[in-house]
Amino acid sequence: MILVLSGTKDGRDIVYKLRDKGFNILVTTATNYGKSLYKQEEGLRIISNRLDYDGMVKLIKENSIKLAIDATHPYADKVSDNISKACKEIDISYIRYQRRESSLSKYDYMIKWAKDYEEAAEMLARLEGNILLTTGSKTLDIFTSKLSPKRLYPRVLPTSDVLEKCEDLGFKPSNIIAMQGPFTKEMNKELIRKYDIRILVTKDSGKIGGTDEKLAAAEQMGIPVIIISRPEEKQGLIFNDVDKLINKVSEIYG
Incomplete structure (x- = not known):
């Protein structure tokens, strides 16, 4: 087997x-x-x-x-x-x-790389503005340990256990983006606009993971992106x- x-x-x-x-x-x-x-x-x-x-x-x-x-x-x-x-x-x-991996060379000017989630959270703590987290729910506690949940807008799966985790970490319903992908470039742009996002955080999940659509949206909206490097x-x-x-x-x- x-x-x-x-x-x-x-x-x-x-x-x-x-x-x-x-x-x-x-x-x-x-x-x-x-x-x-x-x-x-x-x-x-x-x-x-x-x-x-x-x-x-x-x-x-x-x-x-x-x-x-x-x-x-x-x-x-x-x-x-x-x-x-x-x-x-x-x-x-x-x-x-x-x-x-995604082909990201054309976005080099707007990307900051973090070696892991902890470094990404430390980088964000030195920046200002609302943050769109597209890294999933598993590591949310790393970000809330260094940042106020008021600044964070996590995009997570709309399941009861995930929503409960978000609430336990101090997120208000108005900050939780509970949606099932995939997400188009236009959808990403709309979320950036709606929540006045100033920084987008993502992983390089490849084409199938929607990385290209996130980067294209961030570029058009004029905001930087922090990408967590692959292990x-x-x-x-x-x-x-x-x-x-x-x-x-x-x-x-x-």
């Missing part, structure tokens, strides 16, 4: 292409929302659980996993670290799917082309 860690669109593409080739697949997602995007069917089992290292080792052993494909978000570095170490410990194959990739087989990854899996199982 093949284990696929995936809560992304490109991860789902990998899963269904593997299914079409007749492989038995176990998919893990970090959230119930991610799980809801799949359909349980013959040869395809979906579970939702945030697994630590020990949990991954147990899952691999109990399900006789022969190959693990890490198709998590480019910034899910802890998950990638855990699964790569678990595969090495058990001595099974590990493949990483990493979506391509360093772990060693192992790394692909940024889905079809090439599928061919490699077929080769391993051939």
